[in-house]
Amino acid sequence: MIAALIPLLHLLTSALCGVSGRMARWVAAASWAGSAGLIGLLATKVVAAGEVRYTLGGWPNRWGIELVADEPAIALLALLGLLHGCVYAFEWAGRREASFYVLLQVLVGAAAALTVSHDLFNIYVLLELMTLTSYLLVGFERRPAQLWASLKYLLLASFGMGLFLVGGAVVYEHAGTMNLGELAAVIRAAGDPPWVRLAGALLLTGVGVKSGIFVLSLWLPTAHASAPLAISALLSGVVVKMSVLEILRLAAIFPLAPAIWVLGAITGVLGAVYALFERDIKRMLAYHTLSQIGYALLALAGGSPAAAIAAVAYLVAHGLFKALLFLGTGLAARHVGSAHIGRLVAARDALPRTAVLALFVGTLGIIGWPPLDGFWAKELIGACCDSMATRVMLTVLALGTAASFAKLLPLFGVHRRESDECERGTANRGEMVAIGVLIAGVLFFGWSTPWWISGLRLSAAKLMLDAGRAVLIAGAGWLTYALLKKRWVALPRAIFSTEEGVLAVLLVFLGVWLAIGGGA
Amino acid sequence: MTAGVVTAVLLFAIAALALIVRRDLVFKLVALGLVNGSTVLLLVSLPRGIGSRPPIAAGAIPPTAADPFPQAYVLAAIVINFAVLALALVFVMMLVERYHTTDARRLEALIREEREAADAEGEDA
Numbered sequence: 001m002i003a004a005l006i007p008l009l010h011l012l013t014s015a016l017c018g019v020s021g022r023m024a025r026w027v028a029a030a031s032w033a034g035s036a037g038l039i040g041l042l043a044t045k046v047v048a049a050g051e052v053r054y055t056l057g058g059w060p061n062r063w064g065i066e067l068v069a070d071e072p073a074i075a076l077l078a079l080l081g082l083l084h085g086c087v088y089a090f091e092w093a094g095r096r097e098a099s100f101y102v103l104l105q106v107l108v109g110a111a112a113a114l115t116v117s118h119d120l121f122n123i124y125v126l127l128e129l130m131t132l133t134s135y136l137l138v139g140f141e142r143r144p145a146q147l148w149a150s151l152k153y154l155l156l157a158s159f160g161m162g163l164f165l166v167g168g169a170v171v172y173e174h175a176g177t178m179n180l181g182e183l184a185a186v187i188r189a190a191g192d193p194p195w196v197r198l199a200g201a202l203l204l205t206g207v208g209v210k211s212g213i214f215v216l217s218l219w220l221p222t223a224h225a226s227a228p229l230a231i232s233a234l235l236s237g238v239v240v241k242m243s244v245l246e247i248l249r250l251a252a253i254f255p256l257a258p259a260i261w262v263l264g265a266i267t268g269v270l271g272a273v274y275a276l277f278e279r280d281i282k283r284m285l286a287y288h289t290l291s292q293i294g295y296a297l298l299a300l301a302g303g304s305p306a307a308a309i310a311a312v313a314y315l316v317a318h319g320l321f322k323a324l325l326f327l328g329t330g331l332a333a334r335h336v337g338s339a340h341i342g343r344l345v346a347a348r349d350a351l352p353r354t355a356v357l358a359l360f361v362g363t364l365g366i367i368g369w370p371p372l373d374g375f376w377a378k379e380l381i382g383a384c385c386d387s388m389a390t391r392v393m394l395t396v397l398a399l400g401t402a403a404s405f406a407k408l409l410p411l412f413g414v415h416r417r418e419s420d421e422c423e424r425g426t427a428n429r430g431e432m433v434a435i436g437v438l439i440a441g442v443l444f445f446g447w448s449t450p451w452w453i454s455g456l457r458l459s460a461a462k463l464m465l466d467a468g469r470a471v472l473i474a475g476a477g478w479l480t481y482a483l484l485k486k487r488w489v490a491l492p493r494a495i496f497s498t499e500e501g502v503l504a505v506l507l508v509f510l511g512v513w514l515a516i517g518g519g520a
Numbered sequence: 521m522t523a524g525v526v527t528a529v530l531l532f533a534i535a536a537l538a539l540i541v542r543r544d545l546v547f548k549l550v551a552l553g554l555v556n557g558s559t560v561l562l563l564v565s566l567p568r569g570i571g572s573r574p575p576i577a578a579g580a581i582p583p584t585a586a587d588p589f590p591q592a593y594v595l596a597a598i599v600i601n602f603a604v605l606a607l608a609l610v611f612v613m614m615l616v617e618r619y620h621t622t623d624a625r626r627l628e629a630l631i632r633e634e635r636e637a638a639d640a641e642g643e644d645a
Contacts, residue, residue: 144615154608159536162555279639
């Protein structure tokens with residue numbers, strides 16, 4: 001019941017925001033508070049019962065809309081609520097026009113509904129609603145670069161959803177249901193007919209286009225880098241995660257693990273490489289969204305329920321530090337007028353202390369410095385994925401991330417005395433609240449995990465060992481960067497045009513289909 | 521496989537090809553419309569869904585009735601695709617106003633030039 005109320009509240013108040021003109025931000029804030037309360041209530045129920053199911057209107061599941069709130073859903077809902085609030089706080093003084101709040105409310109409402117959706121029909125409609133509002137938000141300031149990024153996003157994502165629809169058609173023709181629970185039962189009863197692999201490959205590719213996988217989501221770096229910064233924080237922090245959650249749901253039904261592992265490894269490595277050779281912080285952060293999705297997919301490919309929870313924990317941890325990094329960059333860029341590292345370092349003494357602190361904590365979080373949230377999430381993944389290949393990949397990815405973030409180190413240097421007279425910018429109260437909350441989230445994530453992840457066992461000795469290793473990796477990453485600094489490589493950009501994007505989607509579909517044994 | 525399913529798959533392939541080889545944005549949007557159209561055709565011509573009577577009944581639904589589920593799915597898809605295409609056209613119009621071209625490659629190059637100019641400014645600083 002509550003699961004249905006959360007999205008409804010957002011969608012209804014979005015209409016209210018539209019007619020309330022200058023009061024829109026107050027309506028939006030009230031709606032956020034109400035929804036936060038509902039999420040809290042739902043969370044206590046899920047923690048007590050393990051899972052809450054509800055079918056709208058009492059129809060049988062084949063026709064009705066079933067909502068399922070489980071641990072992954074509640075973790076992402078909580079992250080969504082938190083980041084949503086932070087974006088409002090960050091933009092509070094900016095007094096955006098009413099349409100900004102209307103769009104954000106719809107976006108968050110669709111994302112919230114997506115977390116608890118349990119049938120392909122509903123997932124399709126909500127994914128489309130969510131991305132439709134993201135197109136508008138990416139192009140919100142109507143700068144040409146934003147419009148173009150948004151249009152490329154639209155072309156690729158709609159094509160991907162075409163594949164998803166075809167996958168849905170295959171499922172319905174053979175299984176006669178779109179409800180995920182019933183579908184799982186049908187597939188278990190049918191053994192292993194070929195249509196399962198075809199449908200799995202189509203659905204995975206379709207959702208993959210929206211979920212930040214390097215070869216599929218080549219629209220993402222430009223779109224997330226050119227969107228208004230608070231929006232980037234929300235898109236990168238949580239909207240992309242909703243599609244990854246759907247991959248998790250699909251992986252529980254279809255035999256997709258090998259394909260997900262390969263996609264995770266590719267997106268992790270290529271995302272990190274492109275981020276490494278990028279000097280605009282916004283674009284670098286966008287590439288890192290791709291590389292960090294790689295971690296989550298590698299964990300997901302583990303297959304066990306514990307692995308799924310570890311993947312979700314990584315998504316939440318990533319949402320916290322990535323939003324923090326985006327908001328820190330946004331605050332810095334507001335004072336300098338550019339997000340280029342060279343410009344920011346040159347204006348280092350004029351940056352608000354809050355921005356520098358946000359970037360500092362966010363950097364430590366993303367490189368997995370103990371005991372921040374990135375470290376804990378990596379521990380969780382390590383605890384349930386003990387295959388050698390996965391371990392090697394995780395180390396490589398950590399190294400790449402550390403090397404890439406070594407670029408930001410000059411920002412955190414000591415205060416230079418000669419520029420004392422240079423006036424330091426300050427953050428307003430809303431920005432401070434948003435960044436403060438996210439810093440607290442990054443710091444205390446580790447202590448919150450026992451509460452929402454049941455049956456977690458990490459030994460103290462292993463933690464100490466891994467903490468040492470994390471510090472070593474950070475150091476090695478810095479060394480790697482120091483070596484690479486003089487050998488700057490211009491990576492090919494042609495792959496980011498729409499033509500190649502559509503071709504890549506088709507090729508990945510074929511690859512996934514073959515990887516999970518569709519050709520046999 | 522019915523004739524509808526075969527036609528739908530062919531149309532989808534043609535639309536995908538057009539999206540890859542045609543550089544004109546308006547043409548791309550037409551192709552996107554075709555992607556959506558072909559999926560709609562596929563869904564309504566699924567052998568499972570086809571029936572000879574409308575699925576309207578007071579009591580038990582007659583076995584010869586068409587399956588309403590794919591039709592509801594299609595209805596949602598049509599509405600969504602209409603919204604997406606309308607929005608895409610608005611974006612194209614705004615881009616044309618500024619750059620006077622609908623060529624995707626040219627637009628990509630023009631916008632990248634602008635971005636690289638901004639980057640170069642950053643390197644100098």
